Amino acid sequence: MDNQIQSEDKVEERMVCKRKRPRVRDGCPARVRFGWNAAREGFVVYEFVEAHSHVLHSTEHMHLHKSNKRMSDAQKKMAQANRDAGMSLSASYQLLADCAGGYQNLRFTKSDQKNHLNTKRQRTMARGEATYLLDYFEDQKDKHPGFFYAVEVDSEEKVANIFWADSRMREDYALFGDSVSFDTTFRTNKYFRPLGMFVGFNHHRQTCVFGACLMYDETTPSFEWLFVAFSRCMKNKLPITIFTDQDAAMAAALRNEWPTAFHALCTWHILMNAKKHLRKDKAFWKKFQHHISFIFYDVDSEEEFNMAWSTMVSDCFPNSDIADGHQWLERLKKFRHRWCSLWLRDQFTAGMLTTQASESCNAQVRLFLKPRHDLDLFFIHFSSLLADKRRKETESDYNAKQSIPYIMLENSPILQHAAKIFTPKIFEKIQKQYLVAESYIIKKLSDNRDDGMIGYLIYMMEDGERSDERVVLVDISTTTLVCECRMFRTLGVLCRHMIKVMRLLGDFGEASMRSIPDHYILKRWTLEAREREVVDVDGSVGPSAPSENDAGKGIAMRYRETTAMLNQLAMNMSMADEKDYNKWMGVLKKVCNEANKALSKTITSEDRRSVPITGLTLKEKSNPRRHGKERYKSTNEKERRRKKREYRKRMKSIEVVTADDTAHSDGHLSDLDDNIAQWL
Numbered sequence: 001m002d003n004q005i006q007s008e009d010k011v012e013e014r015m016v017c018k019r020k021r022p023r024v025r026d027g028c029p030a031r032v033r034f035g036w037n038a039a040r041e042g043f044v045v046y047e048f049v050e051a052h053s054h055v056l057h058s059t060e061h062m063h064l065h066k067s068n069k070r071m072s073d074a075q076k077k078m079a080q081a082n083r084d085a086g087m088s089l090s091a092s093y094q095l096l097a098d099c100a101g102g103y104q105n106l107r108f109t110k111s112d113q114k115n116h117l118n119t120k121r122q123r124t125m126a127r128g129e130a131t132y133l134l135d136y137f138e139d140q141k142d143k144h145p146g147f148f149y150a151v152e153v154d155s156e157e158k159v160a161n162i163f164w165a166d167s168r169m170r171e172d173y174a175l176f177g178d179s180v181s182f183d184t185t186f187r188t189n190k191y192f193r194p195l196g197m198f199v200g201f202n203h204h205r206q207t208c209v210f211g212a213c214l215m216y217d218e219t220t221p222s223f224e225w226l227f228v229a230f231s232r233c234m235k236n237k238l239p240i241t242i243f244t245d246q247d248a249a250m251a252a253a254l255r256n257e258w259p260t261a262f263h264a265l266c267t268w269h270i271l272m273n274a275k276k277h278l279r280k281d282k283a284f285w286k287k288f289q290h291h292i293s294f295i296f297y298d299v300d301s302e303e304e305f306n307m308a309w310s311t312m313v314s315d316c317f318p319n320s321d322i323a324d325g326h327q328w329l330e331r332l333k334k335f336r337h338r339w340c341s342l343w344l345r346d347q348f349t350a351g352m353l354t355t356q357a358s359e360s361c362n363a364q365v366r367l368f369l370k371p372r373h374d375l376d377l378f379f380i381h382f383s384s385l386l387a388d389k390r391r392k393e394t395e396s397d398y399n400a401k402q403s404i405p406y407i408m409l410e411n412s413p414i415l416q417h418a419a420k421i422f423t424p425k426i427f428e429k430i431q432k433q434y435l436v437a438e439s440y441i442i443k444k445l446s447d448n449r450d451d452g453m454i455g456y457l458i459y460m461m462e463d464g465e466r467s468d469e470r471v472v473l474v475d476i477s478t479t480t481l482v483c484e485c486r487m488f489r490t491l492g493v494l495c496r497h498m499i500k501v502m503r504l505l506g507d508f509g510e511a512s513m514r515s516i517p518d519h520y521i522l523k524r525w526t527l528e529a530r531e532r533e534v535v536d537v538d539g540s541v542g543p544s545a546p547s548e549n550d551a552g553k554g555i556a557m558r559y560r561e562t563t564a565m566l567n568q569l570a571m572n573m574s575m576a577d578e579k580d581y582n583k584w585m586g587v588l589k590k591v592c593n594e595a596n597k598a599l600s601k602t603i604t605s606e607d608r609r610s611v612p613i614t615g616l617t618l619k620e621k622s623n624p625r626r627h628g629k630e631r632y633k634s635t636n637e638k639e640r641r642r643k644k645r646e647y648r649k650r651m652k653s654i655e656v657v658t659a660d661d662t663a664h665s666d667g668h669l670s671d672l673d674d675n676i677a678q679w680l
Helices: 002-015 059-064 073-084 089-100 110-124 129-143 167-176 220-233 248-257 267-277 282-297 302-316 323-334 356-368 375-402 413-421 424-437 487-491 496-507 555-575 578-602 637-651
Strands: 031-037 042-049 148-153 158-165 179-185 195-201 207-214 241-244 262-265 441-444 454-462 465-475 480-483 533-535 541-543
Touching: 073 089, 073 555, 089 110, 129 148, 129 158, 129 375, 148 220, 158 167, 158 220, 167 195, 167 207, 167 375, 207 220, 207 375, 220 248, 241 248, 248 262, 262 267, 267 282, 267 323, 282 302, 375 424, 413 424, 413 496, 424 496, 441 496, 454 496, 465 496, 480 496, 555 578
Parallel strands: 179 241, 241 262
Antiparallel strands: 031 042, 148 158, 158 207, 179 195, 195 207, 441 454, 454 465, 465 480, 533 541
16 A cells, blocks of 8 residues: 555656646647559548648748758858857857848757757767867877877776877977966866966967866875976976965975976965955055065065065054964065065076966966866867967067067167067067166276176166166176176076166277177077977977978868858859859859769768777866766776776876876877977
8 A cells, every 4th residue: 555655656746847848739630641542653632631720830930840940061060160169159149140141041049059069069078078088189199299198097097187288388398498387277177177287488478388287186296296297298307497376285296396496486376365365455455566566576685675574564564463464474475585586586587477477378268268168178178279379479470570670779789689689579678678778877896806807887866866776797708797686597688787888888899799699699589489490209300380290181171161162152152143143053053962972972970989998087076066976986896897907908008197106108208309408
């Protein structure tokens, strides 16, 4: 009896509608019946009922009938291309309607378009995220031999951390990797994994990416594994300086794995952390930013630093009841040698002490990558992010070589020389230093030095007092200049004090000082920065230039070329008179029919090649909305053991790096140039 009651309850439960949908069937009697008549050798209508029990649709609704709905292959491809380009669903649907001549000419709705894209993405990810990931990396290696990737798996054979870099990233690092900034950005994918990127400045002072990673967590072991993978990718060539945020786990990993690289803290991250720990009213921030900016960039001695710090604390925090703020400020002061320009002047930073690298890269990442992206969309949009950065560099290269920067003092041989060899951004910095040097006073000091160098005192008069007072030592025989401000050491650009001395000596007949000496021309800032010879990852030696083979024409490129040609044809035919239109439409139909008939015999089904690894799964970052459920947990222990055996067989051919094992073979990495010229 109880069982019967329970079964009835379950039936009632199933009968409860979870979603109330309108009825589309009402027993309409309208119908037509056909049958084959052997005597007549044809079909015969046996029954025809014309009366309907509902209102009939008008002709403008015909394209919405289910039997009439259909997306053509071209529309499917265009919808996918629009999605990959970051276009919203509504904008994509409107573009498709415009191409078809109006919404009434589309034989599908916006929901149909959405369902098609979702179905295609589900088919792409049907093999699982981890298998798709390795399949994607292997495919990239087939197309681009310089592609490198490393995967870390945990004890449960789940993919924990992922690092990758293409050949252009590795080439950029070989040319501009002297100073690197590393930062993690959240909410770029639906797996809640932090995206980490190694970025730096190219010769136009634009941000370029050296490598990227998806991390499971931000612990010291994970960062250690990442830094080992990055150094192996770059053949153990470490940067001179690396900028990070104030993460303790990252700092510990850098001490353990990159002890020779100088670890600096980015001022942008410091300001972001200050907003979390200190007060947020506008009056406070106006005073605080004024003081901290002076401490960041303008102090010249430790005594001046201590005085400026005390002034900031007394001015911004007049009360002593801000224990939390004081604790954070004391920790910040303790690590002042990692962020204050006074201590960073002995390290080459490429000007990365400013906020440009991290702030610009974070803004661009959030423009291209969204939290809703799965791995498929993530890599598509990440590639778009890289392509956008490289497009901007190409345009800057073209503009720089197409014109000569405006020289404010055309009779200056130093500026004329700088305009010919440096990129416009770097020339602007040199010209600014040159113009500022006009207002400085120079005095010769005693030249009775043991090292034979001559000293000059350079300063500026402000309100009757000396300011920015520096001593420059010069050795004319070797064209060597040494300035106390150390701007060239940290930025690679001549300072105003050195330029002032060069102008004086040049005016007195020293020909070697009428142009910039070769050892003060940093190749990374010149117009020919990318024309330096480096050993490519495939072992060939030559100037860094894109290869046509690396950019082979894929399906998407062929589709774009064909679409562009047909669009031009459609525009010309639409503007022709009716006679010419009918003539060429007949020709076009004939050609299209013949081409479709011939191509349909050669086109194979969609390539479904996959890496036969079923033991790997993607270790997901915990999401509070999922209440700890594991989506990829195996339920069959026997099947799981079989997958393990297949996985272990396959792992020998896949680049897997762990923090504890870094000495195994590197089958995926071709040799970079071990003899690349030193950064400076």
